[in-house]
Amino acid sequence: MAVSQAAAKAEQAIGHGDNAITEQDVTNPARNREKYGHPTENMQALAWMGKNTVEMQTVPKPKVIEDGDVILKVTGSTVCGSDLHLLHGTVVELEKGDILGHEFCGIVDEVGSAVSKVKKGDRVVASFQIACGECHFCKQKLSSQCQRTNSNTIENGMYGGRTAGMFGYSHFTGGFAGGQAEYARVPLGDVNLLKLPDDVSDEKGLYLSDVVPTSWNCVVDTGVKEGDIVAIWGAGPIGQMCADFSFINGAERVIMIDSNWRLDWMKEKYPKVECVDYSQLKGVKGVVNKLKEMTDGLGPNVALECAAGEYAKSWYHTAQMAAGLETDTPEILNEMIESVRNYGRVGITGVYVGFTNHFNIGSIMERGIRFIGNGQAPVHYYWEDLLKKIQSGEIDPLKMVSHRCKVEDMAKIYYKFEAREKGMQKVFVQTRFSAPPDPGSPQLTEY
Numbered sequence: 001m002a003v004s005q006a007a008a009k010a011e012q013a014i015g016h017g018d019n020a021i022t023e024q025d026v027t028n029p030a031r032n033r034e035k036y037g038h039p040t041e042n043m044q045a046l047a048w049m050g051k052n053t054v055e056m057q058t059v060p061k062p063k064v065i066e067d068g069d070v071i072l073k074v075t076g077s078t079v080c081g082s083d084l085h086l087l088h089g090t091v092v093e094l095e096k097g098d099i100l101g102h103e104f105c106g107i108v109d110e111v112g113s114a115v116s117k118v119k120k121g122d123r124v125v126a127s128f129q130i131a132c133g134e135c136h137f138c139k140q141k142l143s144s145q146c147q148r149t150n151s152n153t154i155e156n157g158m159y160g161g162r163t164a165g166m167f168g169y170s171h172f173t174g175g176f177a178g179g180q181a182e183y184a185r186v187p188l189g190d191v192n193l194l195k196l197p198d199d200v201s202d203e204k205g206l207y208l209s210d211v212v213p214t215s216w217n218c219v220v221d222t223g224v225k226e227g228d229i230v231a232i233w234g235a236g237p238i239g240q241m242c243a244d245f246s247f248i249n250g251a252e253r254v255i256m257i258d259s260n261w262r263l264d265w266m267k268e269k270y271p272k273v274e275c276v277d278y279s280q281l282k283g284v285k286g287v288v289n290k291l292k293e294m295t296d297g298l299g300p301n302v303a304l305e306c307a308a309g310e311y312a313k314s315w316y317h318t319a320q321m322a323a324g325l326e327t328d329t330p331e332i333l334n335e336m337i338e339s340v341r342n343y344g345r346v347g348i349t350g351v352y353v354g355f356t357n358h359f360n361i362g363s364i365m366e367r368g369i370r371f372i373g374n375g376q377a378p379v380h381y382y383w384e385d386l387l388k389k390i391q392s393g394e395i396d397p398l399k400m401v402s403h404r405c406k407v408e409d410m411a412k413i414y415y416k417f418e419a420r421e422k423g424m425q426k427v428f429v430q431t432r433f434s435a436p437p438d439p440g441s442p443q444l445t446e447y
Contacts, residue, residue, distance in 0.1 A: 007092035008171050011154050020151035021132055022066060022165070022187040025175035027098040029060040038063045045099045045181030046410040051089040054100065054411050062177065062185035067114035070189030072106030072124065073433040076202040077179050077407070078426060079417050080210060081236050081308065085351050086170065087414060090310045090327070092353075093154070093171040100168040102128035103209040104179025105202050107433060108193075117190040123202070124193040126186050127379035128210040130165040130176060133191035143380035149187070150174040158354065163376055180410050182431050194383050197391065201438035203404075203428050204390050207397040208383045211426070214349060215241035215306075216386060217377035219249055222347030223370075224302050226250035231291055231300040231339060233332050234307035235262035235275075237400045237426040238349060242304050243273050244399065251302075255294060257287060261422045269399055284314070291339040302345045303336035309352035320357060327354030334360045337369055345370040349377075398440045403427040405445055412447040 016024055028047065029037030037060025047057045062071060080103055085091045105125040108118050118124055130150075131143035138146050149165035155172050156162045165187075168178015177185065186192055196205040215238050224230055230246045232239045235258035243254045243266065256266050259279040266273050274294070278287050292299055309328030312318040317329040336346045337360050346369055364371050389395040402425040405413055416424055428441060437444075 007154060008095050011093055011152060011171060014153045016151035017153055017156065018151065019148055019162075020165070020174070021148045022068070022130065024151055024165075025171055026065070026185070027095065027171070027175050027177050029062045029177070030057075030097065033060045036060070036062060036065060043182035044407060045177075046101060046414075048086060048094050048098045048100055049096055052087060054087060054414050056408060056411050057097075059099070061183045064110055064112045065185070066187060067112040068188045068190065069112040070108055070115055070118060070186045070193060071110040072104070072126070072179075072184045072186060073109045074104050074106040074179055074182055074184055074407075074431050075123075075434045076106070076206040077101050077104040077181075077429045078206065079180075079410075079413055079429070081238065082169075082351055083414065084418055085308065085310060085353070087418060088310065090353055091170050091172060093152070095171065098168070098170065099177040099181055101178030101180025102167040102169055103206065103211065104167075104184055105196065105206045105209065106179075106184065109183065111189065115189050118193055118195065123196040123205075125196055125205050125208045126167065126179065126184070127192050127194070127383065128167055129163075129192075129376060129379060130167065130174065130187055131191050131380060132188060138191075138380075141381040142378040144376035144378045166376070180407070180429070182407065182433070194387065200387065200390055202435060203401065203438040203441045204397050205387070206428065208379070208386060208390075210377070210379070211237050211241060211400070212386055212395065212397055213379045213382040214238060214377040216245050216382055218242050218304055218306065218347055218349040218374050219245040221374045222302055222304060222345050222372050224249045224251055227252045228301040229253045229255070229295055230302045230304065231255045231257065231336070232304045232306055233257050233336065234305070234350060235266050236306065239304075239306035240266060240269065240400050240425070242306055243270055244395070247272070248394070255291065255300065260420055262420075262425065265423075265425055285338075287335045288338045295341070299339050299341040299344060301341060302347070303340045305332055305336060305346070305348045305350045307332055308350040309356065326357045328352045328356045330356040330359040334358075337363045337371070340369060343368040343370070345372065347372045347374050349374045398438070400426045401428050402442060403445050404437065404442045405429050405447070407431045409447045
């Protein structure tokens, strides 16, 4: 907690850039009810309260503060693996009381005077990133790299450029309250909301906010094509959908690497997927050797990283991370680089936040490995086409949804998700505004 809040204080001392066209650091209306909150109405929302601690709070309902704002009644949200990086304090510049959640859908409740594309009562899904729609990257629909919605100076200094602002993802990405709540404010609503048609339920449309476009981007940006052998590290929701989308894009084989019940989940959902339990392999080269063995000594054509950089496997990198010598472990990255065949392709979608040591740059250069940072997925580039695929049945997000829960239980869900509780793959979190369940939705679980 100290590191995260120290970074936030450092940002305040340095000062933001002057590039943002929407107000920054509005992470909880309770911090200034007169300016950011409804004068009398409250809501339930999940707040970060320190490292490894989140809790449900009663806070003011957000209000329109800019002409482009849209206030949503949230009808669906979820917990993402990326949220765990916030829980752990891995992503810096969190402050006590910040409202989390970057995946949500809802019903338009109020609109600012400049909003013209959505109206009260429309069903919509929000992209996890906040884009202006007009800058260099937005004109190409590369919305995750918007130049005008995040003025954070430390991010710019660390990365050599800024990402877009993001909902519920710390002041490092602009400081916007998230959607793990009963209401959410969406800045620049005409740009960052997609209408959901009547034939797409919230339980399917919700995941256009992040997991479906992120998985699709991982697969197509890394160039999966007809006949490829694809290896995927991490059998969570992103890994699962990457397996699905790899087959859609022509992959001949998909090999999934993980070490828990999620491999059984994958076998049940996708019998064609070959599973490797890395915990049963010996030596630091166990995964590399196994994948070579499974591919006639060549290795896969493509490796996709759907785990993250904060989970060290060895004591060596655990110690380095604890000592602050690196923010991310390179272990999975090195496995991927060494596993793929010469001129193979490696795509990174799992979150890496800073710097790493002992990265096998030599293998990349000498063997011609294409090492691709997939980036935060540009949701706007894909979501209209992916919505059509959901409508046609080509894509079914409900394949990954294992639980339906209440927003009141959100804090408990975080801890269960963190513990990788058996069977909890992806949740749909309902609120008092949610429609009756989709016929394919899991039964409600209450904690």
